Amino acid sequence: MQEFADIALTVNGDAVARRVETRQHLVDFLRIELGLTGSHLGCEHGVCGACTVRVDGAVVRGCLMLAVQADGADVWTVEGLSDTGEIADLQQAFIERNALQCGYCTPGMLLTAAEMLEAGRRMTRAEIRAFLSGNFCRCTGYHAIVDAIETAMQGRFGG
Amino acid sequence: MKAPRFSYVRPESLGSALELLAEHGDEARILAGVQSLMPTLNMRLSEPRLLIDINRIDALKGISFEDGTVRIGALARHAELLASPLVAEHLPLIAAAMPHVAHVAVRNRGTFGGSIALADPAAELPACAVALDATFVLASLRGRRTVPARSFFHGLYETALAEDELLVEARIPALAAGYRSSFLEFARRHGDFALAGVCCHAHVDGAVLSDVRLACFGSEDRPLFAGAASAAAEGRAWSGDVKQAVKAALGGDLDPIGSFHASAATRLHLAQVLTGRALDRMVRAG
Numbered sequence: 001m002q003e004f005a006d007i008a009l010t011v012n013g014d015a016v017a018r019r020v021e022t023r024q025h026l027v028d029f030l031r032i033e034l035g036l037t038g039s040h041l042g043c044e045h046g047v048c049g050a051c052t053v054r055v056d057g058a059v060v061r062g063c064l065m066l067a068v069q070a071d072g073a074d075v076w077t078v079e080g081l082s083d084t085g086e087i088a089d090l091q092q093a094f095i096e097r098n099a100l101q102c103g104y105c106t107p108g109m110l111l112t113a114a115e116m117l118e119a120g121r122r123m124t125r126a127e128i129r130a131f132l133s134g135n136f137c138r139c140t141g142y143h144a145i146v147d148a149i150e151t152a153m154q155g156r157f158g159g
Numbered sequence: 160m161k162a163p164r165f166s167y168v169r170p171e172s173l174g175s176a177l178e179l180l181a182e183h184g185d186e187a188r189i190l191a192g193v194q195s196l197m198p199t200l201n202m203r204l205s206e207p208r209l210l211i212d213i214n215r216i217d218a219l220k221g222i223s224f225e226d227g228t229v230r231i232g233a234l235a236r237h238a239e240l241l242a243s244p245l246v247a248e249h250l251p252l253i254a255a256a257m258p259h260v261a262h263v264a265v266r267n268r269g270t271f272g273g274s275i276a277l278a279d280p281a282a283e284l285p286a287c288a289v290a291l292d293a294t295f296v297l298a299s300l301r302g303r304r305t306v307p308a309r310s311f312f313h314g315l316y317e318t319a320l321a322e323d324e325l326l327v328e329a330r331i332p333a334l335a336a337g338y339r340s341s342f343l344e345f346a347r348r349h350g351d352f353a354l355a356g357v358c359c360h361a362h363v364d365g366a367v368l369s370d371v372r373l374a375c376f377g378s379e380d381r382p383l384f385a386g387a388a389s390a391a392a393e394g395r396a397w398s399g400d401v402k403q404a405v406k407a408a409l410g411g412d413l414d415p416i417g418s419f420h421a422s423a424a425t426r427l428h429l430a431q432v433l434t435g436r437a438l439d440r441m442v443r444a445g
Contacts, residue, residue: 009290020169022210025197029400045198046160058238063199065268066190068213094216096431133349134262147384 011036012080019094027062029070029078031089037042038078038107041077042136049135053077059115062132080106090152091116101139103156108135113149122153162200169212171300177325179211181300184322187211191234194261194271195277200256204254218328219272226247232331233272237261240271249333252291252340252358259342262350275311276326278381281352283344285312286376289384290340290358293331299324312381338370339363341441343433344377347420353377354421355429359437365410366396368441371406373434378415378426385412388434397442405438406431 008017011034018033025044030036030053044063045067051062054076081087090113094098100106109132116123116131120132123131137145164300167190168177171241180187188196188207191214198211213219218238219234224245231240240246241257260266260274260283274284288295288308295306297320306319308329313319334340344356361371371392373385387408396402409431417423 004164005167021198023162023164025162025201028161044201046194046265049262052264059264060268061194061264063201064194064250064265066167066193067198068169068195069190069214116261130258130349131263134264 005068005071007068009070009073011075012077013082015045017125022068024067025063026053026067026070026075029067030062030075032038033067036079037084040104040107042104046104047136048067049108049112050105052135054081054111054115057110058147059111076111078092078110081110081114089155090114090148091141091153093148093151094139094145097144097148097151099140099144105137105139107148109145113145113152116149117152120157122150122157122159125150128157160201160203162197162204163203165200165207167211167212168209168445171214171215173325173327176211176213176216177298177323179209180325181323182366183211183212185208189213189276189325190259191273191335192236194265194269195226195273195279201368206357213325220248224333225276226389227282227333229331229333230437231331233270233276233326233328234273235273237266237269237271237274240262241266250287250291250331252342252360253287253331254384255288255340255342256291256344256358257302257351259283259346259353259356261288265350271329272326275329276318276320278313278316280317280380280382281354281356281377282382283342283353283356283358286356286358286374287342287380288329288331289382290360290374291331292372293329295319296327297321297324298327305330309384315380317381335362337362337364339441339444341437341444342441343437345429345433355415355426355433355439357430359434359435361392363442365436367394368397368438368442369394370390375409375413375434377428377431378413380416383412385409385434387412392438397438402435402438408436409434 019083040050186208293308341359342354371389391408415423415426
């Protein structure tokens, strides 16, 4: 029983080992310890979705998971998904459809949208909105974000 | 804000988790999906000395079906329930409720047992458990005991769980022949906690309802079995008159708590309208 713990995980495909404070949440770990500042910290109590990251293949709230819990996990952030090109079409659609203004929510939006695309089919606008309901945007009014995700789905799945 | 300092331990077996709970009592908290505990830590509303992470205890995982009963392990995540063919087939009430439970990222981590043990009065799963007459299995070093859902929830975040007890699983009777379920809630934003909601479960023969079980959530300090409203529909053919009787009886069952989200009168109105609609849909679904 310690206030510190040794963890080993992969982040964006790279093996990482660190000693962390047990109270540190995953996004502070990514931002402060690893310098991956693409994942943002908004409300820090699980409401806004700015800290969304992918852990073992599914999006999670980075502020609602302890870094120590990610021991052994496979973590991906917007930096990694940008480098691999996995979300290049989605990012292009966000630019084309003006789906960001200040950009604070965008990394979280992209991670959530990437999970939507993994369903492998086009969704209705209502389905997209329901899927996005855990990610706040205070600039766009969401319409353009839904447009962009719809565009990316059309690109991948036709129609 | 940042969480206060705490010690952290990750037992690999149920036995060692129970030993830790017995040793540390109320200075320890169980860490499951952490989707509700973590905000309270980050806001420093709770300052446990020790967090016991049960996420790697295999005995608490999984969803299975045997002898007409569905077993849901405490660590079954909301996303698992949402995708489970067993839940879809045998527990349609829970299948209908799951899309309303929080948001995708929260469902990917949050657990069934966490929702039950926390007993948030606006949460969907505790009310489903009450309507479906679930039984909870609680374990401690002293042994195991079972508690029916209807007597498990004692008040605002208060349950039958003793300090040294851990919720292991729920056992829920599978949908029997002739039974139907219906679920409705009203929330300001998809996935938010409901201002009011209702779970309906009953035997439906033509339009005649029997073994009626209505459970309301979001309006009281706990998920509430609406006894008078259930009795008002019992043995009767569903009609406009019966609907009015159910709504009136619900006014006696409920004594809603008002807040800045919605007044007590608004919550009662919502509960009555939702209950009428949910029963309408349940009868029509045949």
